[in-house]
Amino acid sequence: MKRLFEIEDDCLDIVKRIKSIDSDYFIMRNVDRNCFELHCRSQGKNSYCLTLPYDSLDERCVSYVLKTRVQNAEEVFAEMEAENLKLQKRQISSVLNGFEEIVYDS
Numbered sequence: 001m002k003r004l005f006e007i008e009d010d011c012l013d014i015v016k017r018i019k020s021i022d023s024d025y026f027i028m029r030n031v032d033r034n035c036f037e038l039h040c041r042s043q044g045k046n047s048y049c050l051t052l053p054y055d056s057l058d059e060r061c062v063s064y065v066l067k068t069r070v071q072n073a074e075e076v077f078a079e080m081e082a083e084n085l086k087l088q089k090r091q092i093s094s095v096l097n098g099f100e101e102i103v104y105d106s
Helices: 014-021 059-067 070-105
Strands: 004-007 025-030 035-040 048-052
Touching: 014 025, 014 059, 025 048, 048 059
Parallel strands: none
Antiparallel strands: 004 025, 025 035, 035 048
């Protein structure tokens, strides 16, 4: 059974700031996985939204929650596409450079 504990307050007011994004949000500490999770009361029985990718509650968590909101999905997908395109261009360039070295060395 999962051991989850709600974090109701913290010294940096991160929980309060996340609740200001959406009053139904709440933070849980997952003891078994040693991580923080974002949950949403309006989702009912399955309140889980996401796992925060940081070891502590800080400003990065607030930014992450803001960035991953459904309202920002289009922008997040555009950023992912742009990053994937950059990676693809780098890979193609690397292959072409390797091919040129083989041709010129021959």
